[in-house]
Amino acid sequence: MTTRKKILGSHVKRLLSGVSDHGRRHLSEVETDLVQTTLLLEEAVEKLTSSFMAIHHVVDSRQEAINRLLAGQAPTAEESACLTGMSGEIAGHVNAAVTSMQFQDMTSQLLDRTLRRVTGLRDFLTTLSEHGDGILPESDGDEIVERLGKVSMALAIQSLELRSMLRKSVEQRHLESGDVELF
Amino acid sequence: MAKTILAVDDSSSLRQMVAFSLKAAGYQVVEAVDGQDGLEKAKLQTVDLVLTDQNMPKMDGLTLIKSLRGLPGYQKTPILMLTTESSEDMKTKGRAAGANGWLVKPFDPQRLIEVVKKVIG
Numbered sequence: 001m002t003t004r005k006k007i008l009g010s011h012v013k014r015l016l017s018g019v020s021d022h023g024r025r026h027l028s029e030v031e032t033d034l035v036q037t038t039l040l041l042e043e044a045v046e047k048l049t050s051s052f053m054a055i056h057h058v059v060d061s062r063q064e065a066i067n068r069l070l071a072g073q074a075p076t077a078e079e080s081a082c083l084t085g086m087s088g089e090i091a092g093h094v095n096a097a098v099t100s101m102q103f104q105d106m107t108s109q110l111l112d113r114t115l116r117r118v119t120g121l122r123d124f125l126t127t128l129s130e131h132g133d134g135i136l137p138e139s140d141g142d143e144i145v146e147r148l149g150k151v152s153m154a155l156a157i158q159s160l161e162l163r164s165m166l167r168k169s170v171e172q173r174h175l176e177s178g179d180v181e182l183f
Numbered sequence: 184m185a186k187t188i189l190a191v192d193d194s195s196s197l198r199q200m201v202a203f204s205l206k207a208a209g210y211q212v213v214e215a216v217d218g219q220d221g222l223e224k225a226k227l228q229t230v231d232l233v234l235t236d237q238n239m240p241k242m243d244g245l246t247l248i249k250s251l252r253g254l255p256g257y258q259k260t261p262i263l264m265l266t267t268e269s270s271e272d273m274k275t276k277g278r279a280a281g282a283n284g285w286l287v288k289p290f291d292p293q294r295l296i297e298v299v300k301k302v303i304g
């Protein structure tokens with residue numbers, strides 16, 4: 001095999017391996033982010049449904065107590081205590097719902113990251129195609145090697161830019177209230 | 184007179200949750216959609232506490248804190264970060280920028296109010 005062919009082969013190998021590594025790395029991240037988004041959404045729906053049902057139950061009970069009062073029945077001591085406690089009970093369920101509703105903030109950050117990653121991958125493939133268009137059937141080996149070198153470099157830069165732009169800011173996998181630290 | 188809190192977050196639902204929780208505890212809340220908006224609103228009126236997100240368009244939370252600390256009247260105003268970020272590295276950066284505390288999302292309204300009461304009464 002001539003030296004020229006070896007050089008060409010090495011450039012092709014580097015390009016293919018670069019494209020593959022880049023694609024796999026970003027798609028793995030997309031997969032992780034989508035799984036995390038699914039977990040958060042499932043938990044949010046479960047917790048919000050539970051809060052909704054609990055609030056509905058307390059409101060129903062309170063209405064029944066009000067109806068009895070309106071019908072002229074005097075409340076027992078137990079019923080009075082129960083009515084007083086209902087506001088606190090509702091507040092507790094509302095607080096739980098407020099915590100769960102924050103899924104939107106987290107999942108939108110994860111989806112935005114996924115979207116930017118997908119857009120970055122599309123740009124990456126566009127760069128590959130644009131450089132590939134410059135390689136003609138009649139191009140000689142040196143010209144092809146030069147073009148392959150350029151496309152590898154362009155893709156490496158794009159890959160770095162995409163990685164630096166996509167630092168992960170959401171690590172939460174559950175909708176539990178987070179840590180508090182006062183400095 | 185009710186104390187005023189500036190809540191800065193690009194997520195409208197999160198701002199609503201924060202405002203709902205704090206107003207229920209008797210605080211006045213001024214909302215801002217990002218760091219730049221927060222800075223403008225802080226210049227228009229002095230607030231008792233700033234609660235800010237980190238990752239926002241136009242201006243992030245750390246830049247907002249540094250800018251606020253450069254304003255007259257905001258050198259000692261308590262500033263709390265309320266963010267999804269939970270890394271020690273980010274907390275260190277927040278502390279260096281002038282934050283007084285770090286709350287990781289999602290927040291529990293009761294806990295948020297306890298912290299706010301502890302900081303500004």
